[in-house]
Amino acid sequence: MTYLILNLTVLAALALVTAPVLRQMRRGPLLLAAAVLITLTAVFDGQMIAAGLCVYDAALLAGPWIAGAPVEDFAYPIAAVLLMPALWTWLQGTGDAKSARGAGIRALTDASRPFSWVNTAYPFAAGYLLATGGRIDAMFVIGTLYFLIPYNLLMYGVNDVFDYASDLANPRKGGIEGALADPLRARVTHRQILVAAAVLNTLGLTWLLVNGSASANVMVGVVVFLVIAYSAPYLRFKERPIVDSVTSSAHFVGPLLYALVLTGQPLSSTHIWPILAAFFVWGVASHAFGAVQDVLADRQAGIGSIATVFGARWTSRAATIAYVGAAALLILLPWPGVLAAAAPIPYAISTSRFWNIDDARSAEANRGWRTFLWLNLVTGFAVTMLLIAVARLG
Amino acid sequence: MNFIYLAALLFSVGGLAVLDRRLSLAFWHAGARTWASLIAGVGLFIAWDIAGIGLGIFWQEDSPYITGLFLAPELPIEEAVFLFLLCYCALLAWRAGERFLPLTKRQKQP
Numbered sequence: 302m303t304y305l306i307l308n309l310t311v312l313a314a315l316a317l318v319t320a321p322v323l324r325q326m327r328r329g330p331l332l333l334a335a336a337v338l339i340t341l342t343a344v345f346d347g348q349m350i351a352a353g354l355c356v357y358d359a360a361l362l363a364g365p366w367i368a369g370a371p372v373e374d375f376a377y378p379i380a381a382v383l384l385m386p387a388l389w390t391w392l393q394g395t396g397d398a399k400s401a402r403g404a405g406i407r408a409l410t411d412a413s414r415p416f417s418w419v420n421t422a423y424p425f426a427a428g429y430l431l432a433t434g435g436r437i438d439a440m441f442v443i444g445t446l447y448f449l450i451p452y453n454l455l456m457y458g459v460n461d462v463f464d465y466a467s468d469l470a471n472p473r474k475g476g477i478e479g480a481l482a483d484p485l486r487a488r489v490t491h492r493q494i495l496v497a498a499a500v501l502n503t504l505g506l507t508w509l510l511v512n513g514s515a516s517a518n519v520m521v522g523v524v525v526f527l528v529i530a531y532s533a534p535y536l537r538f539k540e541r542p543i544v545d546s547v548t549s550s551a552h553f554v555g556p557l558l559y560a561l562v563l564t565g566q567p568l569s570s571t572h573i574w575p576i577l578a579a580f581f582v583w584g585v586a587s588h589a590f591g592a593v594q595d596v597l598a599d600r601q602a603g604i605g606s607i608a609t610v611f612g613a614r615w616t617s618r619a620a621t622i623a624y625v626g627a628a629a630l631l632i633l634l635p636w637p638g639v640l641a642a643a644a645p646i647p648y649a650i651s652t653s654r655f656w657n658i659d660d661a662r663s664a665e666a667n668r669g670w671r672t673f674l675w676l677n678l679v680t681g682f683a684v685t686m687l688l689i690a691v692a693r694l695g
Numbered sequence: 696m697n698f699i700y701l702a703a704l705l706f707s708v709g710g711l712a713v714l715d716r717r718l719s720l721a722f723w724h725a726g727a728r729t730w731a732s733l734i735a736g737v738g739l740f741i742a743w744d745i746a747g748i749g750l751g752i753f754w755q756e757d758s759p760y761i762t763g764l765f766l767a768p769e770l771p772i773e774e775a776v777f778l779f780l781l782c783y784c785a786l787l788a789w790r791a792g793e794r795f796l797p798l799t800k801r802q803k804q805p
Contacts, residue, residue, distance in 0.1 A: 304752045311743055329799075330792025337788040338781070353758045354700060354773075361752045377740070381785035384739065388732040389721075389786060500735050507742040511749035 305363040308376035315380055317533065318499050319387035322492070331386060338378035346370035391492030417457070421556050422449035423681065424580075427688055428560035435692070440563070443508055448556045451501035452528065456552060458494040460532040460539075517563040524555035542610040545592070550584025571633060576641070579630040583645055586623035587673060589616050590652050593666040613663035617655040624649035637690055644680050651676065700760040704776040711783050720790040721783070729786070736782035737775060744770060744778075 323331065347369020349355060357371060365372040425448045429441050506525065510518050527548050530536040538548040558568075558577060566573060592599070592608035593616050599609050608616040624645040631642035651672045658666060715721050721729040745767065747753050754769040755761070764772045 302750050304747065307743075307747060307750060307752065311746075327793065327796070327798075329796040330789050333792035333796060334785055334788035338785055341784065352700075352760055353756060354760065355753050356756050357753045358751055361750070377781060378785070380740070380743075381736070381781050382789065384736050385732060385782050385786040386789045388735055389728065389790075392728045392731050496735060500738055503739050503742045507746045511746060 303361045303363065304357070304371065304373040308373050312376055312380060312383075314503075315383045317529070318495060319383050321495075321534070322387050322390050323383065326386065326390065331382060334386070335379065335382045338382055339375060342370065342375055342378045343368040346374050388496060391496050393489070393492070418449050418453050419681075420553060420677070421452055421456075422446075424448075424553060424557035425560045427685075428557040429564060431688060431692060432561055432564035432566050440509075440512060443505065444560065444563070447505040447509060451498065451505045452525075452556070454494070454498045455502050455525070456528045456531070458498045459529060462491045462494055463532045463534060513563055514565070517559060520555075520559045520562045524551065524559060527551045527555065540605045542605055542607045545605075546585045546588040546607045549588035550581050553584050554581045572635065572638070575630045575633040576638075579627040579641075579645070582623050582627040582630065583648070586620040586627070586648070586652075589623075590620035590655075590666070590673070591670055593617055593620075593655065593658070593663055594670055596660055596663040608663075613655075613658050613660045613666065617652055617658055617666065617669075621649050621652045621656065624652065637687065637694060640687055641684065644684060647676055647680070648673065697760055698762060700758070700773050701762055701776065704773060704780055708776070708780050708783065711780070711787055714791075715787055718791065718794065720787050720794070724790075732786065733779060733782050736786075737778045740778040740782070741766075741770070741775065744774060 350357075350370055362371045363373060367375070422445050426441070426445045429444060430436075433441075502525070506521070509521060513521065527538070530538045531545075531548050531552070532539055539545045554577060557580065561568060561573065561577075568574060568577070589607045592606040593613045595606065596608045596613050599606050611619065627645040628642045628649070631644070632639060634641060651669055655666050655669055712722070716723050748767075748769045755765075755771055755774075757763075761771050761773055766772055766775060
């Protein structure tokens with residue numbers, strides 16, 4: 302990767318995260334700060350380089366030098382002017398009251414739905430351990446931690462921040478299924494969530510990118526892009542029918558796929574591709590069925606989803622059929638992996654209860670969603686036992 | 696061991712602190728928030744540096760002007776102070792602009 306690509310990537314990520322707050326600020330002071338910082342860089346950076354304080358690999362530079370410094374270096378002052386005013390504004394209110402701090406941390410952990418944390422860390426950890434024959438190294442520990450906390454904070458935190466308005470009208474959000482920040486504290490909380498997500502993800506991803514292979518880096522880049530694109534303004538994949546369910550599934554299959562690419566597994570092997578395909582289909586079906594209960598609320602709010610397009614009935618039916626399809630894919634696995642084919646069946650039975658549901662009664666699908674949440678625990682346990690058996694026999 | 700670069704950086708940070716105190720811009724306006732912003736900012740820049748070093752884009756040779764104390768391979772302690780200076784300077788320049796640039800007509804309206 303060249304210096305230019307690295308710096309443009311960092312600037313783009315910073316701009317995306319800081320844009321919502323910077324857009325509401327006065328232009329003049331930001332431009333003044335940019336002018337000051339760029340001027341100082343032009344004056345001093347060249348001298349620092351001439352003094353030998355920093356050496357560059359010429360092959361990785363774009364070419365142009367300005368005032369004795371590679372043009373890419375000017376990304377640093379620009380980044381500082383994007384970042385510091387945004388951080389200062391976001392953190393407004395923190396530290397004003399000591400008691401607010403505990404509430405802030407609680408809001409942070411609520412935002413990333415601790416109940417679901419394991420759902421992304423588990424696929425990575427399980428995939429990595431199986432692929433490496435149980436090797437526990439720095440990559441395993443940091444990758445698992447990354448998919449346990451920062452990744453979830455990014456996924457659910459960014460989602461909650463940009464969905465706040467529509468969630469406010471939905472009474473279901475607020476328990477194990479989703480955190481709703483207290484309206485009075487919401488502005489402060491949202492700032493803290495975005496700052497924490499940005500800092501933890503930058504640190505975690507930097508480590509993973511520096512230590513991963515090129516193909517694994519592309520993989521994790523796509524996975525993180527999909528997490529942001531799901532709810533970030535303009536992209537809003539969650540409001541694009543079908544794209545919503547596919548993206549949601551990628552959030553969970555992604556960590557597993559990343560672990561397999563990272564460890565150089567042959568993805569087309571019959572030991573592996575049916576698992577990936579079935580897991581993906583299961584994820585699409587689960588997201589689609591999850592959207593059924595919100596059909597009326599979403600339509601009222603003018604939000605699109607797979608279920609608002611196909612209606613409650615056909616979405617439920619498609620989910621049931623997809624679960625059966627996932628089971629069919631797993632039959633292709635060699636013994637004893639083939640036993641996993643039983644795992645999607647309880648899900649199919651659960652959603653088949655809503656085979657004839659109509660839009661007017663779509664909120665009743667919440668019953669099926671609650672079944673889904675506890676089925677995940679039971680299935681997760683069963684799949685773990687199976688993985689141990691596969692590891693022992695393999 | 697040589698302290699010229701570190702001393703120059705600290706002298707510059709000191710100069711900013713004098714301005715900060717005189718005008719009550721950051722540390723002398725909201726201390727905890729300034730610390731939090733600068734720690735988060737410096738943390739992000741250090742991650743960026745580590746990425747650049749890891750990719751072999753830039754590194755530190757044995758410069759005659761540094762102490763030789765390193766936070767990580769190729770990452771001298773001076774770099775952390777430099778990044779602090781960069782972030783602090785950006786914060787102060789922006790805060791000063793917010794304080795002293797006149798509001799436009801539109802911004803004056805409630």
